[in-house]
Amino acid sequence: MESADDLTTSAIPVLAVDDYPINLSALSVILEPLGVTMETAASGPEALEKAGRREFAAILLDVRMPGMDGLETLRRLRALPSSRQTPVTLLTAHELEADALAQLQGMGMVDYILKPIAPVILRSKIAALVELHRHRAALATKDRHIAMLAHDLQSPLAAISLAGTILSGVPLEARPRAAVDRIAKSARRMSEMVRNLTDFARAGQGGISITRRPVDLRALCEEAADELQGVDTGRVELRFEGEVAGEWDRNRLQQAIGNLLGNAIRYGEGVVTVAGRVEGGAVELRVHNRGAPIPPDFLPIMFHPFQRGANDRGGLGLGLFIVREIVRAHGGDISVASTAEAGTTFTLQLPVR
Numbered sequence: 064m065e066s067a068d069d070l071t072t073s074a075i076p077v078l079a080v081d082d083y084p085i086n087l088s089a090l091s092v093i094l095e096p097l098g099v100t101m102e103t104a105a106s107g108p109e110a111l112e113k114a115g116r117r118e119f120a121a122i123l124l125d126v127r128m129p130g131m132d133g134l135e136t137l138r139r140l141r142a143l144p145s146s147r148q149t150p151v152t153l154l155t156a157h158e159l160e161a162d163a164l165a166q167l168q169g170m171g172m173v174d175y176i177l178k179p180i181a182p183v184i185l186r187s188k189i190a191a192l193v194e195l196h197r198h199r200a201a202l203a204t205k206d207r208h209i210a211m212l213a214h215d216l217q218s219p220l221a222a223i224s225l226a227g228t229i230l231s232g233v234p235l236e237a238r239p240r241a242a243v244d245r246i247a248k249s250a251r252r253m254s255e256m257v258r259n260l261t262d263f264a265r266a267g268q269g270g271i272s273i274t275r276r277p278v279d280l281r282a283l284c285e286e287a288a289d290e291l292q293g294v295d296t297g298r299v300e301l302r303f304e305g306e307v308a309g310e311w312d313r314n315r316l317q318q319a320i321g322n323l324l325g326n327a328i329r330y331g332e333g334v335v336t337v338a339g340r341v342e343g344g345a346v347e348l349r350v351h352n353r354g355a356p357i358p359p360d361f362l363p364i365m366f367h368p369f370q371r372g373a374n375d376r377g378g379l380g381l382g383l384f385i386v387r388e389i390v391r392a393h394g395g396d397i398s399v400a401s402t403a404e405a406g407t408t409f410t411l412q413l414p415v416r
Contacts, residue, residue, distance in 0.1 A: 074100040075193045076117060080110040080136065081125040081154070090123060093182045097190055107131030111139055114146040120196035121189055122146065126155040126163075126175075134166055141170055150192045152176060152185075271385075271392045273312035280307040280316075280346060284337050287321040291328060298328050304340040307348075309415035311393055316413075319389040320350070322382045323409050327352035331407065341415065345395070348411040357401040365399065 077099045079090045087103045094101060099120070104110035108131060114122070122140070126133035133153055140146045153159075153175035159167075167173050176185060281303045288299035320337075327335040331352025338349045357365065364370050366387045371380035390397045394414045401407040 074098055075120040075196055076100045076102060077121050077123070077189065077193070078102050078104065078110065078113060078119045079123040080104045080107070080128075080133070081123075082106060082128045083125075086125070086154075089180075090185075093180070093185055094189055097186065097193060099189070099193060107133070107136035107139070110136055111143065114140055114149070115143050116145075118145045119149055121192040122149055122151045123189075124151055124153050126153050126159075134163060137170060137173070138166075147171070150174070150195075152188060152192075154178060154180065271315065271388045273315050273389075273392045275310040276313060278309060278311045278313045278316065280309065280311075280339055280348065283313060283317050284320055284339070284348075287317050287324055288337070290321065291324055299324060299335050299337060302336055302338040304338075307339045307341055307346055309346055309413060311413065312389075315389045315392070319386040319411075320348075322386050323350045326382070327407070327409075330354060344415050346411075346413045346415060348413065349408055350411075351406055351408045353406040356403045357399070357407055362399060362401065366397070 075098075077094065079087055079101060080103070081087050081090070082105055084105070087105075091101045091103070102113055102119075104113055107128060110122070110124070124133045124137060128136070131139075133155075137151055137153070140149070140151070148171055150172040151170075151174075153173065155175055156178040158177070159175060174188065176188070281301065284301055284303075288301065291299065324335060324337070327350055331354040333353050335350065335352045338351070340347055361370075366383050368384040369380040370384075387397050390411055390413065396412045397409060399407065399409050
């Protein structure tokens with residue numbers, strides 16, 4: 064079944080159920096301008112089978128069908144967890160009788176349209192349901208992300224609490240270095256999470272803002288490497304061709320490069336190389352490491368927000384998304400290639416001005 068993230072970024076699925084193929088074709092043409100993904104079913108049992116596999120934004124259901132009619136199909140749809148709350152629009156050639164309307168009571172959000180169908184009315188109804196579904200999916204995604212943040216913050220908070228307990232009864236001069244380091248490390252991790260969430264919010268409100276100043280990219284990379292090599296001495300090697308400079312936001316660019324270097328050191332093996340050169344009016348910067356390749360199915364989504372690799376248990380999955388947003392704010396682009404033979408390489412293209 065699709066996740067809320069999938070439903071907010073792809074075409075919304077709608078199910079149409081009718082035993083006449085020509086009617087299904089007509090419904091598909093009517094709803095085509097909405098950009099929805101139309102699935103069809105020629106009977107009640109087929110509709111139940113498809114609704115059991117995925118969640119739909121709306122279901123269009125013909126009332127008069129042989130065998131299992133629309134009302135019985137609706138009753139059984141409501142018994143499926145995936146369609147218990149799905150809005151259903153009944154399609155009927157006649158006004159529903161009192162006993163039929165009575166059956167609909169308590170069946171959730173149900174509407175009906177008389178045939179022959181007026182395309183503009185059907186489109187407007189389904190458009191409203193699609194928008195409602197999109198908002199619900201976005202809210203579900205937001206709730207999941209908040210729950211993820213709360214869960215991920217528990218670990219550094221617990222470490223700080225434990226270290227504080229250890230230190231509380233120890234004289235200042237005798238306090239263990241390990242406990243102090245644990246507090247500092249956990250505080251930095253929490254600070255990074257909060258900063259990433261702030262940047263994520265800014266990216267959703269028009270993009271990350273930057274202030275351009277002359278920057279020497281080699282010097283900036285040296286600073287980023289020095290910060291990381293306090294615990295990983297000798298892990299980063301710089302290979303720059305000539306002077307590599309431009310007009311960029313120094314702090315933002317250092318944040319992006321530091322993130323890439325940190326990932327390369329954390330997940331790679333041996334020396335991480337950072338190569339830079341000017342080509343035309345842009346700078347090409349490559350961050351390369353050896354080690355296990357990134358899984359092919361993760362490559363297309365690794366720059367999406369809240370995506371974490373199988374081995375990532377210490378972050379929110381926002382780091383690479385923010386790197387991409389910083390690069391885009393500079394008018395640049397970022398790509399990644401990863402194989403067992405060649406290793407993993409992130410390539411940044413940054414316009415000099």
